[in-house]
Amino acid sequence: MNQRKIIIAGVLLIVIVIVLAGSLFMIDETEQAIVTQLGKYVRTVAEPGLNFKVPFLQNVHKFEDRVLEYDAAAAPIITSDKKHLVIDNYARWKIVDPLRLYQTVRDEAGAQARLDDIVFSELREEVARHTLTEIVSVNREAIMEKVHKQCDEKAREYGVEVVDVRIKRADLPAEVARSVYERMKAERQRIAKQYRSEGEEEAVKIRAATDKEKVILLAESYRQSEKLKGEGDAEAIKIYADAFERDPEFYAFVRTLEAYGKSLRRDTTVVLPSDSEFFRYLSPQTK
């Protein structure tokens, strides 16, 4: 009797466990799910936690409820100004309607494949409408916003929300990069030359200004010195005149004698008429 009870209890326990296992399911914070009954959609479970379903009859299909990655391989795209760009873009997306996703593309991998088509074609289309400069610098944010909007619109069809589309890298192909390097080199050489010429210019200016200042300085000093000398001369003339004015005749006499002394040197030959004033004093008769 007791033994049978124990067996019954054991069997009952096993049945309960099986039924519970078949009817309870856990949805994590990172998940969402749809419940189907014999292939027919019953409901969507968006909230995490413990959930019940009819065991055996109903199936649970779990999907990611996180932001998911999508990374395309880098691909060459031509811009509107006919330049080649190698664009490496990525997108982030989210499953917002698991039923639709399940119906249209079955699972995440299917959605990835579809995103690949959508994002790449939208991106290429949009990039082809803009110049390289716009893509690289001016408008990148706006262009990406537009691509994002369009991708999102199309992806909704598959129950997917595109959170973000971004150009990760927009690089020039190798051979173009080489010519860019050449251009950069030329540009730097130009700048270097400019610096050196500017230095030259500055230096010449400074030297010229210096020379000018020097000439002016010397000329000014010449002016002052000549003025000073003139003053000295004038003063001297005045002093001489004042003194000699007292007896001009005597001055002439003394000064003449002095001049004789200075001008008649040893080698000088003097020829004088015998009746000259000078001779008069030299001749013996006068003695």
Added chain:
Amino acid sequence: MAKVYYKQWEDEGIRAPFGPSIRFNWLWLKWIIPVLVLIWLLSGIYIVRPDEQGVVRRFGKAVRVAEPGPNYHLPRPIEQVDKVKVKQIRRMEIGFRTISPGPPARYKFRPEESLMLTGDEQIIDAQIIMQYQIQEPEKFLFNVRDLEMPQGALMDAAEVALRQVVGQRPIDDVLITEKLQIEIDIRELLQRIIDRYDSGVKIREVKLQTVRPPEEVAAAFSDVVSAKEDKDRLVKEAEGYSKDVLPKARGQAERIIREAEAYRAERIKRAEGDADRFLSVLKEYEKAKDVTRKRLYLETMERILPGIRKFVIDRDVGGNVLQFLPLEEGGEK
């Protein structure tokens, strides 16, 4: 529920007719089951370290956040906990990876990450370090699948932000002038991007590491630097010339003026001297005019005549002086 059954079995087991072996089994179970249950219950004890927060999930649903200290959650599979280091500043490198922090530190460069186009369509090599912190652990744990993975959301976003910000500026601004602003811009853009993913991460800082021209053009860039130095040198040399020449010129000018002043003074003094002398002589001359005059004259002649050749010619022959000249050839001096 299990306990109820167990009690039932225990009661019946005591009265069971099977003998001591069964009874022993019951006793054994009597101890082992509570111990197992106890262990199971105790497995829910956990410690949250001071720099952490714990997020407790019950049947997969986040129900509470555990603060630092000892904590308890209902044992698995009912509840589980994820501990997140919320105080920790995490770090991510773009453009290079630290292989060993050294010293000396060794890095591996990732040109495919660090080479990018600037606003003036040039190419620059820029590397950044990004520091971030988990601000909302729940979001951090459950909202983005590949957040911290290599080539994951954070890294992608950082790369995008870096390239976008650098792409908006000419190369010289990136290389030299606007580093600080660039760091701020990258941080803000990066935050904006990851906020879209609701990632619960706060970007603390973005720091530009190496920013340099690509290897292919490095020589040309460094030549610009040396050209700049050349320019400075040329200017300095010219300034040196100026500093050398002008003081000398000023000295020279000063000298010229002083010389002129000296000349003036000399002229005046000499004139005064000459005048004084003349006046003194005149004073005495006026006392005995004729005698003095004659004496002066004779004294002068006396001084002069011994040294010079003298010819005295009568006025009658004076008209033809030349005929006498050869007579003097070799004559006494």
